[in-house]
Amino acid sequence: QQLGLEEQVEILPYDKRWEFPRHRLKLGVQLGAGCFGRVVKAQAIGVKDSENTVQTVAVKMVRSQTNAAALEALISELKIMIYLGAHLNVVNLLGACTKSIVKGELLVIVEYCRFGNLQTYLVKHRNHFINQVDEFGNFLTDAEMQERCQLSGKTMESMNECMAVNPSDIEMTSQRSAHFNNECSVSVAELNEASVPNGLEHGENELPQSMWVCQQDPETQTHQSSICTADLISWSFQIARGMDYLASKKVIHGDLAARNVLLADNGVAKIADFGMSRKMYYKGNYKQSGQGLMPVKWMAIESLTDRVFSTPSDVWSYGVFVWELFTLGKVPYPGMEANHELIRQLEKGYRMEKPDFAPSYFGGILTSCWKMDPKERPTFSQIEELIASQMESLV
Numbered sequence: 209q210q211l212g213l214e215e216q217v218e219i220l221p222y223d224k225r226w227e228f229p230r231h232r233l234k235l236g237v238q239l240g241a242g243c244f245g246r247v248v249k250a251q252a253i254g255v256k257d258s259e260n261t262v263q264t265v266a267v268k269m270v271r272s273q274t275n276a277a278a279l280e281a282l283i284s285e286l287k288i289m290i291y292l293g294a295h296l297n298v299v300n301l302l303g304a305c306t307k308s309i310v311k312g313e314l315l316v317i318v319e320y321c322r323f324g325n326l327q328t329y330l331v332k333h334r335n336h337f338i339n340q341v342d343e344f345g346n347f348l349t350d351a352e353m354q355e356r357c358q359l360s361g362k363t364m365e366s367m368n369e370c371m372a373v374n375p376s377d378i379e380m381t382s383q384r385s386a387h388f389n390n391e392c393s394v395s396v397a398e399l400n401e402a403s404v405p406n407g408l409e410h411g412e413n414e415l416p417q418s419m420w421v422c423q424q425d426p427e428t429q430t431h432q433s434s435i436c437t438a439d440l441i442s443w444s445f446q447i448a449r450g451m452d453y454l455a456s457k458k459v460i461h462g463d464l465a466a467r468n469v470l471l472a473d474n475g476v477a478k479i480a481d482f483g484m485s486r487k488m489y490y491k492g493n494y495k496q497s498g499q500g501l502m503p504v505k506w507m508a509i510e511s512l513t514d515r516v517f518s519t520p521s522d523v524w525s526y527g528v529f530v531w532e533l534f535t536l537g538k539v540p541y542p543g544m545e546a547n548h549e550l551i552r553q554l555e556k557g558y559r560m561e562k563p564d565f566a567p568s569y570f571g572g573i574l575t576s577c578w579k580m581d582p583k584e585r586p587t588f589s590q591i592e593e594l595i596a597s598q599m600e601s602l603v
């Protein structure tokens with residue numbers, strides 16, 4: 209049964225402590241836009257009680273205030289983010305302006321990630337890439353690396369720093385990176401599973417896909433250093449970790465792709481865009497009913513054939529994300545169209561190859577993520593452990 213917008217807003221498990229005063233938010237340039245929504249850069253004024261502190265944030269809003277479906281999708285995204293709570297590898301919610309929601313305006317304030325989305329970032333840095341593996345996917349020796357560093361102009365020290373990515377460095381100390389003010393600091397415990405009313409999940413009404421097309425943000429341009437294999441491994445590890453957190457909270461992302469991963473300072477990668485997310489209630493997975501735009505090349509075989517979404521279907525998408533990483537942002541299934549022929553090929557067992565830049569053990573990860581039977585795919589925590597063990601054996 210479909211609820212009206214006002215009814216929905218009424219039972220939205222929204223904690224007033226998330227509310228941020230609209231007048232203290234100064235909207236700026238556009239960071240991204242999809243068919244239904246857009247994200248702008250903004251300054252939040254008066255953070256931490258002092259009138260003078262200003263913090264850069266990102267604000268998500270609907271494109272057209274008369275598009276009820278878009279507004280519903282954003283409400284749903286806000287609910288998912290409130291429910292999720294904070295994690296280092298997730299783009300965290302900072303607050304929301306909901307006062308004008310009946311007029312169709314909802315502003316969702318999230319962390320600003322300086323380097324934008326990973327897909328654009330990879331493409332931009334393609335020509336500065338330092339490949340640390342040979343043609344078999346084995347790591348180069350120090351001497352070989354030395355030579356490669358000289359060629360690329362990068363010092364061996366900075367290279368070693370890059371290699372020393374230690375899983376324990378990426379701490380789970382994901383306390384809210386920025387407290388707005390006391391009203392806004394969240395108590396996730398209060399918004400536990402039980403506080404998300406079951407009745408709000410309108411399974412018959414599919415949500416739009418939001419694909420952000422990143423535009424020029426001046427601050428994104430400042431960073432021009434090269435990326436290396438260890439960076440790509442670190443990002444694949446961090447996203448497995450973030451997805452493991454989502455899975456532990458029984459949230460399906462539904463649209464994991466490099467375009468939906470944002471890059472923050474210190475090489476931290478964060479999962480963004482919960483517009484397609486679902487909280488799994490008592491069923492193990494979510495069945496999509498309508499047609500709508502679908503990220504076909506990232507979707508698991510069972511999502512394509514039966515419209516079934518689950519944590520294992522997120523694992524499939526994770527495999528495609530890893531493929532994007534190690535091809536430095538190529539479009540998956542190059543030369544193929546996202547159509548019935550691709551689906552037929554996948555059903556027959558066709559899969560993409562391990563990218564040349566990926567260390568050999570990623571071949572096994574990709575193969576297992578793309579198993580036909582969802583039950584045979586690894587869990588995110590298994591992937592996390594596997595990458596961590598390989599990283600440890602290097603340092």
Ligand code: ADE
Nearest residue numbers: 239240247266319320321
């Ligand atoms: N583009 C979309 N969301 C963004 C965010 N939170 N930070 C930076 N760029 C973005």
